[in-house]
């Protein structure tokens with residue numbers, strides 16, 4: 447039973463085992479397969495996981511992308527979201543004059559955060575959370591709050607010895623952004639971001 451002791455340390459597996467009862471717990475292989483299914487059901491599409499073939503026009507916009515400006519805008523937003531307080535879900539439930547959007551936003555804002563970064567888990571990143579300047583469209587930096595993994599801080603150190611994003615991480619986020627910016631205005635509207643979030647594939 448040493449295997450069982452080891453594997454129950456993984457919370458998803460422990461959940462799967464608990465749900466499946468003792469029969470499955472006797473067989474760690476079956477147990478781990480179930481844990482994979484559990485994880486896949488809740489995971490959001492990760493835009494960092496594939497390559498994006500850009501049209502000539504999209505590539506032109508991609509080439510004009512300013513990585514330095516991106517870094518400073520993105521870092522500012524990261525600081526903002528890291529300082530955000532967890533909302534009170536009970537208040538959301540009792541505020542009768544809220545719109546459905548506001549209620550969903552409060553609900554998402556009250557969910558548990560990533561322990562290291564205080565950022566929302568990706569599936570709880572609502573449009574309102576990402577659209578930091580409230581202009582109803584996402585810039586690359588706003589989009590990257592969702593697209594770039596929650597804790598990329600240990601990726602690389604800059605000249606001052608501070609952690610910063612690797613160029614390849616920014617490049618991948620930008621590639622996916624310009625891939626999903628189908629109307630070419632260098633912002634993602636709600637429809638375009640929904641495509642990104644679903645991981646839609648436009649390649650023929």
Ligand SMILES: [Ca+2]
Nearest residue numbers: 577581583584
């Ligand atoms: Ca915006």
Ligand SMILES: [Ca+2]
Nearest residue numbers: 627631633634
């Ligand atoms: Ca657009």
